[in-house]
Amino acid sequence: MIEAVRLQKHYGKTKAVDDLSFTVRPGRVTGFLGPNGAGKSTTMRMILGLDTPTGGDVTIDGKHYAELKQPLRKVGALLDAKWVHPNRSARSHLKWLAVSNKIPVSRVNEVLEVVGLTEVAHKNAGGFSLGMSQRLGIAGALLGDPEVLLFDEPVNGLDPEGILWIRQFMHRLAAEGRTVFVSSHLLSEMAQTAQDLIVIGRGQLIAQTSTEQFIADATQDTVRVRSPHAAKLREILAAHATVTDDATNGSLVVQGIPAQQIGELAAENQVVLHELSPQRGSLEEAFMQLTKESVEYQAH
Amino acid sequence: MTLLAVERIKLFSTRSPYWCSALAIVLGVGLTAIIAASTDNGQLSLGVTQFGSSQLALSVVLVMAALAVTTEYRFNTIRATFLAVPNRISALVSKTVVVAFIAGVLGEVIAFGSVGIAKVLSPASDLAINSGAEWRHVAGVGLLYGIGAVIAIAVGVLVRQTAGAVAILLVWNMLLEGLIGIIPKAGVKIQAWLPFQNANHFLMLNGPEAAGSEQAGMGIDFKLSQWGSLAYFAGIAVALLVVALVVAKRRDA
Numbered sequence: 001m002i003e004a005v006r007l008q009k010h011y012g013k014t015k016a017v018d019d020l021s022f023t024v025r026p027g028r029v030t031g032f033l034g035p036n037g038a039g040k041s042t043t044m045r046m047i048l049g050l051d052t053p054t055g056g057d058v059t060i061d062g063k064h065y066a067e068l069k070q071p072l073r074k075v076g077a078l079l080d081a082k083w084v085h086p087n088r089s090a091r092s093h094l095k096w097l098a099v100s101n102k103i104p105v106s107r108v109n110e111v112l113e114v115v116g117l118t119e120v121a122h123k124n125a126g127g128f129s130l131g132m133s134q135r136l137g138i139a140g141a142l143l144g145d146p147e148v149l150l151f152d153e154p155v156n157g158l159d160p161e162g163i164l165w166i167r168q169f170m171h172r173l174a175a176e177g178r179t180v181f182v183s184s185h186l187l188s189e190m191a192q193t194a195q196d197l198i199v200i201g202r203g204q205l206i207a208q209t210s211t212e213q214f215i216a217d218a219t220q221d222t223v224r225v226r227s228p229h230a231a232k233l234r235e236i237l238a239a240h241a242t243v244t245d246d247a248t249n250g251s252l253v254v255q256g257i258p259a260q261q262i263g264e265l266a267a268e269n270q271v272v273l274h275e276l277s278p279q280r281g282s283l284e285e286a287f288m289q290l291t292k293e294s295v296e297y298q299a300h
Numbered sequence: 301m302t303l304l305a306v307e308r309i310k311l312f313s314t315r316s317p318y319w320c321s322a323l324a325i326v327l328g329v330g331l332t333a334i335i336a337a338s339t340d341n342g343q344l345s346l347g348v349t350q351f352g353s354s355q356l357a358l359s360v361v362l363v364m365a366a367l368a369v370t371t372e373y374r375f376n377t378i379r380a381t382f383l384a385v386p387n388r389i390s391a392l393v394s395k396t397v398v399v400a401f402i403a404g405v406l407g408e409v410i411a412f413g414s415v416g417i418a419k420v421l422s423p424a425s426d427l428a429i430n431s432g433a434e435w436r437h438v439a440g441v442g443l444l445y446g447i448g449a450v451i452a453i454a455v456g457v458l459v460r461q462t463a464g465a466v467a468i469l470l471v472w473n474m475l476l477e478g479l480i481g482i483i484p485k486a487g488v489k490i491q492a493w494l495p496f497q498n499a500n501h502f503l504m505l506n507g508p509e510a511a512g513s514e515q516a517g518m519g520i521d522f523k524l525s526q527w528g529s530l531a532y533f534a535g536i537a538v539a540l541l542v543v544a545l546v547v548a549k550r551r552d553a
Contacts, residue, residue: 049386050379051552066386077383082377085314092313100306100384141381 001061002047002148002181008055009042009203016117018203019056020209024181024196026147028176031194031211032183037289040201041079044137044152047181048077075140077096077150081133086126090117090136093125094143103144111139131162138169149173151182155189167193187287191215201291218290219280223259225266226251226275233271237262239280251275303385303394310377311368311398321362321406328357328410333417346434347505349418349427353410353441354503355474361403361445362469366401370462382553389545396453396541401427407445412437437505443530445497447537448473451495454540457469457548472496477482481520491520495536498522498529499516 002024009017017039019204019231032039045051047058060068060075068074084093106294112118115135120128125136134154141149151170155163170193174180184190188213190197197214199206207214224246227233234252237243241256254262259278266273311317331352336344369392372378385391415438419427429435452469459465477494481487491497501522524532 045552048383050382052550068386071386072384079379080376083380085310085371085375085377087314087316088310089313092309096306096309096313097384099302099309100381102302106409 001179002058003060003062004043004056004058005045006056007043007046007053009039009046009051010054015203016051017046018101020200020203020205021056022198022205022208024179024198026173026179027177029170029180029182029193029197030183030196030198031190031192032198032200033187033194033287034183034185034200034206036183036185038200038291040185040200041152042203043200044077044079044150044181044183047150048075048079070101070103070144072097072103072144072146074144074146075148075150076144076146077152077154078134078137078141078154079150081130081137084125084133084136087124089122090125090128090139091121093136094139097140097143101144107143107145111142114142115139130157131159133164134158135164138166146178148179149181151180153183153185155184163189187284199290206290218287219285220255222279223254223257224251224275224277225261225262225273226277227253227266227271227273229271232269233266233273236265236269236271240265253279303390304398304521306385307395307398310395311402314371316367316371320367321361321402323356324360324364324406325413327360327432328352329380329413329417331356331462333412333421336418336421341422344386344418344425344427346427346429346437346516350437350441350503353407353414354444354500357410358445358448359470359474361385362448362452362473363466365399365403365467366436366456366469367462368547369393369456370452373456373460374462378454379553382471384468388549388553392453392457392545392548396450399453400449401447403449404442404446407442408439411441433505437503440503441532444503445500447530447534448496450534450537450541454537454544455542460546488520492522492531495533498524499533501531502526502533 004020004022007017007020008015020039020043032040032043032184042051046053047060047065065071065075090112091108094111095105097103098105098108109118112121115138116141117132117135120132125133128136138151138154141151152207154166158166170180170182174195182193184193194211196209197211198208199214209217225233225237226249230250230252234243237252237254237257240261241254244253246253259276263273329352332349335348335351339348372381381391382388415427415429418425429438452465455468456465459468473496477491477496480494481491483490497520501520501524504526522529
């Protein structure tokens with residue numbers, strides 16, 4: 001379990017992370033969602049003791065990262081796939097990591113096998129494609145068979161096959177009872193990967209909830225209604241809900257009451273309906289709605 | 301011991317230490333070979349054999365030691381290191397020990413290699429290592445390299461980039477300390493307290509063995525004994541390393 005309490009990181013006047021509290025539970029994939037520059041990577045670096053928080057505290061099973069003996073056996077992290085010396089072979093890279101935490105060197109071949117890099121293990125990591133580097137990073141994270149795993153934007157720049165592989169992989173890790181914490185700036189990606197979500201914007205917590213709940217809350221359901229008696233219908237519905245005109249095709253967009261109630265109201269008042277269709281809001285729209293105030297740089 | 305093994309694996313799994321070592325040996329021993337070949341047989345003195353090792357090859361070893369840490373910052377493997385070993389001081393001290401040890405061994409190889417090649421090329425010269433001063437002059441090169449490596453690592457940790465660290469080390473060692481001597485009157489007095497000048501003082505041959513050689517550091521009125529100068533050089537290296545470790549511990553990685 002990862003627990004952050006009122007975590008803060010300030011760079012001069014910029015508040016990269018501002019009073020952030022959250023909990024990441026074991027046995028589930030928890031998504032860490034926010035626009036670019038929201039403070040996700042900074043938070044992950046603080047969890048791992050690379051950056052010192054300006055205020056607040058973050059612990060892994062009640063301990064600071066720096067207090068862990070042989071931390072790779074407890075926490076595996078992939079923050080950046082390029083944190084490898086380009087002239088060092090994949091196997092040598094994993095070997096020094098293993099030795100540093102007294103992990104048997106035989107484990108190196110095991111994790112290389114798991115991520116499918118056995119054949120290129122002797123090659124220098126500098127020649128790896130992004131997908132291969134990402135796999136090597138994951139191999140490093142898995143080396144100590146840790147209970148807690150952190151991945152920062154693991155699918156960035158990957159092809160669809162790679163994305164699918166990582167997604168299924170994270171599900172498997174969580175199913176084994178591990179704590180999996182994965183950041184992304186794409187809600188559509190997280191919707192398929194994470195069971196829980198921690199959403200931040202400009203360093204502040206926007207929501208901590210299950211993915212399902214978040215999507216249900218965030219997307220606004222509306223009903224599209226078309227009728228030859230649009231003016232009369234608008235009058236009737238306005239008493240119960242918010243009605244807006246869709247000028248493009250002359251239909252009404254009703255928000256606040258479900259479709260069946262609209263149908264009943266129409267029948268009572270003998271209004272003919274030509275269309276009555278519930279609309280589901282898009283995930284990306286909802287996410288942008290939620291985070292638009294907290295996006296750091298906006299295009300106009 | 302674990303951490304020493306880690307740093308050894310890291311160092312020897314990339315090519316740069318091999319290239320730097322080879323270059324240091326070629327330059328150090330090579331310079332002696334050129335000097336020996338162009339000196340009349342029988343006229344070569346022991347003091348001349350160590351120009352290459354104590355001046356030229358030293359710079360290459362300083363660069364190698366600085367690279368051992370600046371490449372970690374360059375490729376962010378320092379972060380991977382601090383993730384694996386959150387105790388940053390242990391991690392960096394281990395690296396320092398490994399690099400300083402290798403630099404020391406390299407120093408001995410180059411120093412004795414230089415004497416060896418001089419003997420081959422100038423068999424009539426008296427190049428026997430007999431007195432304590434002569435032993436210090438040759439075997440002391442390893443100590444110089446080891447301590448110099450500590451300084452280079454400290455500079456590397458503080459500066460974090462290869463170009464900056466290498467520039468500082470080379471200008472400091474090869475130019476700055478020598479040029480200070482140009483300052484009238486005060487220059488030589490300042491030089492007596494400069495680290496690399498003291499390192500040269502440690503190696504210096506006195507009396508008849510020094511005949512015919514113009515040694516670095518000559519003309520400076522050192523206030524310390526020769527071993528005192530070495531201790532002073534080492535003290536400065538350790539002080540710099542402590543500053544670097546404190547900074548690395550506090551700084552965000």
